Amino acid sequence: MNIDEQQVKVGNINVNFKIAGMGRPFLILHGWGGKSESWLKVQEILSQKGFQVIVPDLPGFGKTKSPERPWTLDDYRDFIKKFCEVLNLHNFILLGHSFGGRISIKLCSEADSGVSTLILCNSAGIPNNRGFFARLSAMVSSFFRPIWNLPGISGMRDGTRFLFYRLARNADYTKYNPIMRETFLNIVKYDLTPFLGKIMIPTFLIWGENDDKTPWRDGQLMSEKIKNSRLHIIKGGDHVPNLKMPAELSHIILDFFK
DSSP states (O other): OOOEEEEEEETTEEEEEEEEOSSEEEEEEOOTTOOGGGGHHHHHHHHTTTEEEEEEOOTTSTTSOOOSSOOOHHHHHHHHHHHHHHTTOOSEEEEEETHHHHHHHHHHTSTTOOEEEEEEESOOOOOTTOOHHHHHHHHHHHHHHHHHTSTTTGGGHHHHHHHHHHHTTOHHHHTSOHHHHHHHHHHHTOOOHHHHTTOOSOEEEEEETTOSSSOHHHHHHHHHHSSSEEEEEETTOOSOHHHHOHHHHHHHHHHHHO
C-alpha cells in the first residue's frame, strides 16, 4: 500500500500530511513532539483494511511550520476543523494520541464535530495524576509569578523558564522555539475533565499499562466520564504503542470495529 505525502494550505499555514488507502476516513492526530512519520506502520496496516488514513504534521511539528504566535488548545481545535473542511472530511473516525488526544477531546465535546467515532490513545488532559516534575513546575511558576511581573524583571521570565525546564531535562519544552515553548505552557495547563461528559459519540480508549506520562488511571477516569466508551489496557505497553508495538495497536483498533 502506497502512502502519499501531500501538502494543503489551511489558513496561512502549509500543512504537510500523509494519506493512504480507500474507504472510511480515519484521521490520526499525533502527540507533542511527534509527527506523521510516527504513525507510518499503523497507517499502513489500517489503510489495508478499508480505511482512508490521514495523518497531518500538526503546526510546529514535522514538516509543518510553527504558527506565527503561541497557540492555545482552541487554536489547534479550530485548525483541525479547517483542515477537515479543506479535505472535505465528514463522518470520520478520529484517533488522538497524547497531545492529539487533548485536541480530540476538545473537538468532540462539541455536537458539530463531524466525528463519528473517537479513539483516545494514551491521551493527555487529566491534571490530577501529575508526576513530581509537573507538580514542582507548578510550584516554581506560582512562586516566581509575582516576581516576573515586577518592572524590569518581566524580561527574565522566558530565560528563567528555559533554564528550569532544561535542568529538569524536559525536552517537550526546551527543544522548541520560543513560540512553541509558550504554546506548550498554554496546552499543559488546560484541564479537560469538564469536557469529557459532553462527548456523546462512541469512544474507545487504549492505554499502555506502563505509561509513565499519562497513567492508565487517567484512561479509567476518562472512560467513567465519557458515557458511551470502552477502555482497553495494553499489557506491557508504554506511552507510545504506535512506535513500540504498532501491529498490536492496529489489531486492537481493528477488533474494536469488528
